[in-house]
Amino acid sequence: MANVSIVNWGSYLHPVEAHGARIKHQVGVVEYTSPLLPPGTNIYTWQSEGRFQDIRMQGALPILRGNHTYxxxxxxxxxxxxxxxxxxxTYDHENQFIKEFILEGSGGTFDYPVTARRYNISLVVKANQLVRFKWLAIGLANELADVKLEVSDDLRISAVLADKPQGFNIYVTKKGASSWLVPVQADSSQAVIRLTDDEIENGDTTSFALLDQVFKKYDLTHYQTRIRAYGYPLTSVVQAFQERLSRLKGE
Structure with a gap:
């Protein structure tokens, strides 16, 4: 199954933050202000490789396949x-620079070189006064061509919507990392609900509110819908969500 990776700002401290920049971390968005930075400055960089702790803090980029378009x-x-x-x-196995791609703020496509072994993505400013960053996503271009990606303002719900879905899958996973995956399938839509430790351990009613939000927004009354765990063994959560879903459908 293909996936799209969603990456947020994370808690990594970039060196330019110490040079007059003001950064405000809010729910689901980071506001970055540094009008004195020269044009072409990288204000944040995500890596595909690095020390485990650094990657967790700055958001891990997915491993890409050479000679594919993303x-x-x-x-x-x-x-x-x-x-x-x-x-x-992009860089080769000897860490030698191969090629770079410049993409506008809304994104674009690029061809990952067949000789590439790692890459990074930098957010770069020109004559900029303010950036409000929410997230970036990366996946195979052909897999994303016929689907729609949606992410809630608080980053708790992510959905990949097929054009003519035969069913709907809801995945529950643990919130915490600065990057996460959403499955992509051409014949069904997928939503990932990211739960806190309290919601998982104590059955916090907030988790049901998130499920209710998905059910209402995507009108799941008439869809064959399945609840699954993703990345963690969340058997009790899946069972509770399945029971809640049955009640919502009036079964």
């Missing part, structure tokens, strides 16, 4: 408009 989707607001963009830099 789609990068950016969710951000830049002031002035179009004053921030993404730079994708």
């Amino acid at each position: 789609q990068l989707i950016g969710k951000l607001e830049a002031i002035p408009e179009n004053s921030a963009y993404f730079r994708v830099a």
Whole structure:
């Protein structure tokens, strides 16, 4: 099964943050202000490889396959408009630079070189006053061509919506990392609900509210819907969600 990877800002501290930048971390968005930075400055960089702790803090990028075309989707607001963009830099097995791709703030496609072994993605500013960054996503371009990606404002619910779905899968997973996966299937839609430790351990009613939100937004009354765990053994949560789903459907 194919996946799209969603990556947020994380808690990594970039060196430019110590040079007059103001960063405000809010729910689901990071506001970055540094009008004195020179054009072409990387204000944040995500890595596909590195020390485990660093990757967890800054958001792990997925491993890409050489000679494939990938789609990068950016969710951000830049002031002035179009004053921030993404730079994708690729490197070979000897850590030698191969090629870079410049993509606008809303994203674009790039061809990952067959000789590439790692890459990074930088968020770069021009004559920028303000960036409000929410998330970026990356997946195979052909897999994302016929689906729609949606992410809730609080980053708790992510969905990949097929054009003519035969069913709907809801995945529950543990919230915490700065990146997560959403499965992609051409014949069904998928939603991933990210739960906190308290919601998992104590059956917090917030988790049911998230399920109710998915049920209502995507009108799941007439869909064959399955609840699954993703990445963690969440048997009790899956069972509770399945029972809740049955009640919502009036079964």
